[in-house]
Amino acid sequence: MTTFQSRVFSGVQPTGNLHLGNYLGAISRFVPLQDQMESIYCVVDLHAITVWQDPAELTRATREVTAAYLAAGIDPKKAIIFNQSQVREHAELAWIFNCVARMGWLKRMTQFKDKAGKHAENASVGLFAYPNLMAADILAYRATHVPVGDDQKQHLELTRDIAQKFNNDFDEQIKELGLGVPNPEPSHESPEEIFFPLTEPMIAGPATRIMSLRDGNKKMSKSDPSDLSRINLTDDADTIAKKIKKAKTDPDALPSEVDGLEGRAEADNLVGIYAALSGKSKADVLSEFGGQQFSAFKPALSELAVEKLAPMNGEMTRLMNDAAAIDTVLKDGAERASAIAEPVLHDVRRIVGFLEARRS
Numbered sequence: 001m002t003t004f005q006s007r008v009f010s011g012v013q014p015t016g017n018l019h020l021g022n023y024l025g026a027i028s029r030f031v032p033l034q035d036q037m038e039s040i041y042c043v044v045d046l047h048a049i050t051v052w053q054d055p056a057e058l059t060r061a062t063r064e065v066t067a068a069y070l071a072a073g074i075d076p077k078k079a080i081i082f083n084q085s086q087v088r089e090h091a092e093l094a095w096i097f098n099c100v101a102r103m104g105w106l107k108r109m110t111q112f113k114d115k116a117g118k119h120a121e122n123a124s125v126g127l128f129a130y131p132n133l134m135a136a137d138i139l140a141y142r143a144t145h146v147p148v149g150d151d152q153k154q155h156l157e158l159t160r161d162i163a164q165k166f167n168n169d170f171d172e173q174i175k176e177l178g179l180g181v182p183n184p185e186p187s188h189e190s191p192e193e194i195f196f197p198l199t200e201p202m203i204a205g206p207a208t209r210i211m212s213l214r215d216g217n218k219k220m221s222k223s224d225p226s227d228l229s230r231i232n233l234t235d236d237a238d239t240i241a242k243k244i245k246k247a248k249t250d251p252d253a254l255p256s257e258v259d260g261l262e263g264r265a266e267a268d269n270l271v272g273i274y275a276a277l278s279g280k281s282k283a284d285v286l287s288e289f290g291g292q293q294f295s296a297f298k299p300a301l302s303e304l305a306v307e308k309l310a311p312m313n314g315e316m317t318r319l320m321n322d323a324a325a326i327d328t329v330l331k332d333g334a335e336r337a338s339a340i341a342e343p344v345l346h347d348v349r350r351i352v353g354f355l356e357a358r359r360s
């Protein structure tokens with residue numbers, strides 16, 4: 001191999017309440033990539049259990065994320081869709097990365113600090129090691145491109161650090177076994193030949209950062225106690241319309257320029273949602289709606305949101321009534337994913353020096 005094959009990998013956690021933020025920041029961005037390069041989209045159930053999940057609900061949510069992938073337009077014939085636990089290589093490589101990554105690196109992860117809060121002593125060890133598993137997801141396929149929301153940026157930097165340390169620590173073995181790929185960016189820290197690529201982050205811009213409908217300074221989140229704060233992908237047309245109607249705003253009319261949104265977090269968020277759903281820029285949206293009151297803008301936003309989301313909701317409902325069909329997609333995807341990850345892990349075992357006795 002002379003270069004790394006271009007390959008996309010991304011994942012979504014099956015933890016219930018998929019919402020507009022997941023759709024605009026992640027899932028909808030996966031769809032066009034499937035026509036550009038080999039694409040692998042994972043339902044990360046191993047990540048989900050870093051915090052307690054009711055088992056039956058985990059199974060249901062795994063199918064629901066799969067249904068959302070399919071309803072959004074990911075074609076399981078083109079892209080590989082599967083759930084993480086069905087491909088053993090993720091857990092195996094994560095263990096090796098637990099031994100590559102340093103405590104200090106993980107202690108800096110802001111997501112762990114946010115999720116564990118004041119009770120870090122009671123957090124699971126898995127929650128702390130979460131980013132190592134994410135690195136394993138990506139690198140088990142030697143994926144080169146990873147589309148994610150901007151909250152995952154720090155985890156992707158850690159993935160690059162892990163790849164780099166592995167490439168350095170095992171430099172000699174990689175060369176000796178002839179498993180290296182010429183390094184596109186060699187430096188004094190990075191050898192001429194490497195085994196794991198330094199993955200390219202594809203971070204969604206701030207335009208796709210969707211905030212709570214009740215507080216424009218908080219991210220839209222599945223864990224917000226108020227269901228009015230988010231639009232769930234399972235919400236029907238009436239619910240979507242009701243939530244937009246109740247969304248927090250300020251008393252002023254919309255500005256005609258983007259600058260005028262500064263300091264108006266709620267207005268900014270609703271304009272951003274309109275822009276993302278319509279594929280326009282905020283400037284375009286404001287040139288259309290500038291000077292209008294929310295009483296006029298909200299019905300337009302509601303109509304657009306229903307037009308874009310209701311068909312997806314219908315398709316998800318239809319798919320969720322056929323669990324067997326969803327499971328078939330996941331099984332087929334897991335087989336295709338394994339076919340890529342197995343040879344990578346075979347090489348990793350040789351590089352690390354694990355003895356593999358023939359079992360015949």
Ligand code: TRP
Nearest residue numbers: 009010011012013044134137148
């Ligand atoms: N941590 C990601 C999130 O919460 C999900 C994820 C797990 C992921 N593994 C991944 C994303 C690998 C991209 C690549 O959004």
